[in-house]
Amino acid sequence: MKLLKRGVVVVVLLSMVFALAGCQSTAKEEAKSEPVALTISAAASLKDAMTEIQILYLEEAPDTTLTLNFGSSGSLAQQIQQGAEVDVFMSASSKDMTTLKDAQLMSDDTVKNILGNEVVLVVPKDSTTTITSFDQLVDPPITKIGIGEPTSVPVGQYAVDVFNFYKITDQIESKIINGKDVKEVLTWVETGNVDAGVVYSTDAKVSTSVKVAAIAPADSHKTIVYPAGVVKASKNAEAATAFVDYLSSDAATEVFEKYGFTIL
Structure with missing residues (x-):
């Protein structure tokens, strides 16, 4: 009889362990599959390279959606000043990035110089x-x-x-x-x-x-510098920072070099 009770207790304990493990596994899967949408505003001269980098990045971060918005750096900076929902800004000049930094619209510690050009x-x-x-x-x-x-x-x-x-x-x-x-x-x-x-x-x-x-x-002419950084109002700052960091990765660097950019 005691053996039977012990057996029942063991079965119950094992069932609880498996149930908890199942819940943790499900929670991890749900966290892992949480989608993130990022809007990237980049200088028009980056269109070809960034379109290719977008494909590479999504292979590494499949749960991320990237929307690429291209235009003149000045116009894109103005859009951000007017409240456009942008997560990452990449300019073709230090001037426009500085304008946003001075207006306290960029997360300064994320801004870095990425590229040069001719x-x-x-x-x-x-x-x-x-x-x-x-x-x-x-x-x-x-x-x-x-x-x-x-x-x-x-x-x-x-x-x-x-x-x-x-x-x-x-x-x-x-x-x-x-x-x-x-x-x-x-x-x-x-x-x-x-x-x-x-x-x-x-x-x-x-x-x-x-x-x-x-x-x-x-x-x-003035030195050509392409800085990139996270917009302070981004609702996905962590994911946006990860994307900015990716722009300096070996994979991204290879693409930029292929299109003729100088890596800084």
Whole structure:
């Protein structure tokens, strides 16, 4: 009889252990599968690289949903200032990131400089122009020059720096057409709507319809830096920080290098 009672007690205890283990396992599975949605606002020049990185990241974090929002750095920064729900901001200039940091809209300890780039002058692939330097933009055959809108597009700001460096700004002012972002400028050159355009070397690299006519000297413009960081209002700060950290991983670095970015 005592043996029977002991047997019943053992069975009951084992049942409780298995039940608790089952509950813990279920709880872990539920925690593991909790979905996280992140919105990433990134400079337009990052579109090709970030789209590829998105695929790689989702393989490592399958429960994460990434929404990529591309545009000029200035416009994206303004959206964040106006309350747009953004988790991560990646700019093509330190200026726009600093604007948000000064407004206390970024988690400062998450902001880091990720990439560098070059400014280049491109012309349509079938162009017969013999231009090989920025100062030749004053030549009569060049009637339309595409650049990013200088007040909101970093590459437009860098373009103005280069024009001032060569002291040609006043001479080419009437030729300049401002685009909403670097990709629009690239499209204008590809379609022949402008005779030349100022873009990043990474943009020129992914296009089969343009050719590089000249590379701007490094000392002709402000240093190009792409910083990234977590927006302070993010509702998923931990996951957002993990994504920013991933941008410096070996996998992400390989993608950025493939597209011609300099790793900082």
